[in-house]
Amino acid sequence: MAHSFSALRCRICNEEINSILDFNHVPIVDPYASVYKEELISLVGAPVHLGCWANHALWPEVARLAVADTRDAYKSGQVLKNNGEYTGAWLRFPKGSPIGVGTMVLPRSAYIYNDMFAENVKGGYIAGSAEDITQIAKFLESLPLEDCKEIYITTFESEDSGPTTIKLDCNEDRALLSLSGESDRLRANIYLGDARLFLGRN
Numbered sequence: 001m002a003h004s005f006s007a008l009r010c011r012i013c014n015e016e017i018n019s020i021l022d023f024n025h026v027p028i029v030d031p032y033a034s035v036y037k038e039e040l041i042s043l044v045g046a047p048v049h050l051g052c053w054a055n056h057a058l059w060p061e062v063a064r065l066a067v068a069d070t071r072d073a074y075k076s077g078q079v080l081k082n083n084g085e086y087t088g089a090w091l092r093f094p095k096g097s098p099i100g101v102g103t104m105v106l107p108r109s110a111y112i113y114n115d116m117f118a119e120n121v122k123g124g125y126i127a128g129s130a131e132d133i134t135q136i137a138k139f140l141e142s143l144p145l146e147d148c149k150e151i152y153i154t155t156f157e158s159e160d161s162g163p164t165t166i167k168l169d170c171n172e173d174r175a176l177l178s179l180s181g182e183s184d185r186l187r188a189n190i191y192l193g194d195a196r197l198f199l200g201r202n
């Protein structure tokens with residue numbers, strides 16, 4: 001789908017953002033919860049180049065706040081994975097709901113979705129069904145992410161949505177993750193340093 005990025009400039013370097021593959025938003029956290037609030041106020045939610053954000057000095061601070069928020073939102077649920085204070089995955093099974101939900105905090109990665117007119121991105125979080133998040137974690141675990149140069153594919157039989165393919169298409173320091181079954185249901189641009197951090201391999 002076409003996207004007009006002409007009006008978007010990176011808040012960090014002030015250059016234009018020309019591709020969905022280099023587009024991220026600084027994760028939404030509460031700047032007032034941080035001692036760096038003055039700097040964070042202008043950054044939180046801002047459009048940025050994926051690479052600029054990955055190299056910014058404050059990503060660990062934002063990651064720490066994102067993990068604390070997610071842990072709090074999932075306090076009635078369970079921890080799927082948590083390596084240190086900057087990343088992790090949590091699951092929750094709401095009463096009365098047929099499927100569980102999950103969130104993975106990957107602080108320098110971008111969740112890609114279609115809004116009304118075009119593709120957009122949400123920074124720092126991947127959300128999906130508990131089953132999808134569990135399968136993504138298992139898939140990442142099985143990959144040699146230290147030297148990721150190829151396309152990796154796996155399939156699983158989803159309890160909720162039938163046969164599902166997970167694909168990771170590596171491109172230097174990042175990789176496009178997609179989940180598809182009868183329809184496309186999740187896409188994210190994973191910063192590979194986040195995946196290694198998530199697995200405790202950094």
Ligand SMILES: [Zn+2]
Binds near residue numbers: 013015052
């Ligand atoms: Zn930039």
